[in-house]
Amino acid sequence: MTELKDQIDRSKLPNHVAIIMDGNGRWARERGSHRIFGHQNGITAVRETVEGAGELGIKYLTLFAFSKENWCRPKEEINSLMSLMISTINSETETLIKNNVRLLIIGDMQSLPDHIRNKLNEVVDITGSNKGLTLVIALSYGARWEIADAARRIAEDVAEGKIKKDAIDEAAFSEYLVTRHIPDPELLIRTSGEYRISNFLLWQIAYTELYFSPALWPDFRKEHLYTAIIEFQKRERRFGKTSEQLNCD
Ligand code: FPP
Numbered sequence: 654m655t656e657l658k659d660q661i662d663r664s665k666l667p668n669h670v671a672i673i674m675d676g677n678g679r680w681a682r683e684r685g686s687h688r689i690f691g692h693q694n695g696i697t698a699v700r701e702t703v704e705g706a707g708e709l710g711i712k713y714l715t716l717f718a719f720s721k722e723n724w725c726r727p728k729e730e731i732n733s734l735m736s737l738m739i740s741t742i743n744s745e746t747e748t749l750i751k752n753n754v755r756l757l758i759i760g761d762m763q764s765l766p767d768h769i770r771n772k773l774n775e776v777v778d779i780t781g782s783n784k785g786l787t788l789v790i791a792l793s794y795g796a797r798w799e800i801a802d803a804a805r806r807i808a809e810d811v812a813e814g815k816i817k818k819d820a821i822d823e824a825a826f827s828e829y830l831v832t833r834h835i836p837d838p839e840l841l842i843r844t845s846g847e848y849r850i851s852n853f854l855l856w857q858i859a860y861t862e863l864y865f866s867p868a869l870w871p872d873f874r875k876e877h878l879y880t881a882i883i884e885f886q887k888r889e890r891r892f893g894k895t896s897e898q899l900n901c902d
Contacts, residue, residue: 657879661709665886667839669713670706670878671861673853674698676845676869683869689733694871696741705875707752707786709882713835714788717853721761721795738792739772746776753785759831760794761802789835796855803829832857840885842878844870860892 677691684690699716706714718738724731742756749756758773765773773792806829810816816825827833837857843849846867850858864881866873891899 657876657883658709660883661879662886663710666709666711667862667882667885668711669715669836669838669840670711670882671715671717671838671841671854671858672702673717673841673843673851674870674873675843675847677871679845680869680871688730689737691869691871692730692734692737696737698870698873699741700745701874702878703754703786703788704752705878707754711786713838714786715759715791715835715838715854716789717791717794717851719760719792719794720852721764721793721798722852724764724793735766735769738790739769742772742776746779749776749780749788750783753783754780755783755785755787756780757787757789757835758792759789759835760792761798762793764793787835789832791853794831795852797852799831800856827856830856837861840864840881842866842881844868844873844877862888 674695677695678688679691680694681688681691702716703714719734723734748754756773756776758777762770762773803826807816807821807826811818811821832854837859838854838861841850841854841858841861842864844866846865848865854861862885864884866877866881868877889896889899
């Protein structure tokens with residue numbers, strides 16, 4: 654049988670894959686363990702996915718690591734998750750550099766503790782000129798927050814005469830989003846068999862293909878990524894047009 658990886662058409666790769674990593678808590682519960690054990694094991698899945706995406710030549714990979722709503726979780730879980738993310742980024746910085754990975758963070762950076770924000774900014778700077786995979790980590794991110802924040806900043810710029818009200822179209826609005834330098838995802842994967850978007854990239858996924866994997870995030874491996882991409886490549890993306898109209902502008 655052909656290997657899954659060989660079934661992928663390298664000329665039709667999604668440029669940007671976004672992932673809602675879900676199911677860490679359930680994975681831990683199934684093992685009679687604490688939720689944080691699930692998050693710890695989720696790191697293996699993060700490594701595999703970053704490596705898999707990089708090897709394929711995918712340009713952008715966005716991982717939803719912590720939502721604005723996640724601040725409501727128990728303090729102990731939040732602290733453990735933050736420590737886990739920082740220790741992972743610390744221990745993986747050399748690997749990111751070696752593999753030409755550029756790190757970007759999207760989200761409400763002001764809501765993060767200073768030492769975490771500073772560390773993240775440091776690694777974003779160090780990897781800033783890397784030309785391989787761009788790894789985008791969504792941290793303290795919520796799409797409604799992002800859109801409301803953009804609207805507020807546009808209103809400020811209109812009031813200050815920096816932009817004219819009539820110049821606000823879709824492209825101009827996009828420039829105020831945290832993803833302004835990042836193309837929209839072509840493929841969004843959510844793990845753990847849940848069929849929700851959970852306030853992730855609502856503006857950016859207007860035409861994104863959605864793929865729901867039954868795997869709990871700590872079990873997610875390169876093969877799951879390959880399966881999602883193979884499924885993506887079987888679909889016809891019509892952007893609101895009919896099949897016959899696909900070649901018209
Ligand atoms: C969702 O599972 C997962 C999270 C809220 C955290 C995911 C974060 C990581 C795996 C760490 C990422 C680290 C880096 C460096 C990118 P859940 O707890 O909601 O699971 P449940 O739905 O089964 O309860």
